[in-house]
Amino acid sequence: xxRALGHTLFPRWLQRALPAVFWALLLGVFTLSLLPxxxxxxxxxxxxxxxxxxxxxxxxxxxxxxxxxxxPGRVLLGLLLYGGAIELAQATTTWRVGDWQxxxxxxxxxxxxxxxxxxxxxxxx
Numbered sequence: 150x151x152r153a154l155g156h157t158l159f160p161r162w163l164q165r166a167l168p169a170v171f172w173a174l175l176l177g178v179f180t181l182s183l184l185p186x187x188x189x190x191x192x193x194x195x196x197x198x199x200x201x202x203x204x205x206x207x208x209x210x211x212x213x214x215x216x217x218x219x220x221p222g223r224v225l226l227g228l229l230l231y232g233g234a235i236e237l238a239q240a241t242t243t244w245r246v247g248d249w250q251x252x253x254x255x256x257x258x259x260x261x262x263x264x265x266x267x268x269x270x271x272x273x274x
Contacts, residue, residue: 159215159273167216174212175231178205182235185244202251203258206232210262215269228259 159167206228213224232255240247 167212171209171212171216174209178209179231179235183238183242183245187244199250199254202232202254203261206255206258207262207265208258210259211265211269212262214263214266218270221263225259225263229256232256232259 209228209231210225213228214221217224232252235255236247236249236252238247239245
């Protein structure tokens with residue numbers, strides 16, 4: 150039994166796959182973040198953009214914390230820096246805009262993902 154992840158919710162194969170899933174999600178988010186807007190669905194209103202940031206980073210945070218349960222500080226700090234790096238990378242393009250409000254939405258998502266990961270671990274403890 151893996152004490153960090155529990156035994157009922159996470160089968161052994163999933164415990165082993167979580168790090169690979171986490172890194173694949175990181176690559177996917179980075180790619181989507183740098184695509185020109187023409188390749189993405191149209192934004193209905195600006196709050197949806199912030200919600201997308203929060204949802205993406207909630208998923209990244211939860212997956213990262215479950216994949217690396219012994220390093221929560223590193224995971225969260227790394228993801229916060231990753232979000233900032235995405236905004237800086239977007240600012241260097243002519244088709245995207247780096248925005249500190251997006252980075253703030255990323256941090257709100259990380260907080261939500263932390264709560265989700267904590268809840269899942271409590272359920273399986």
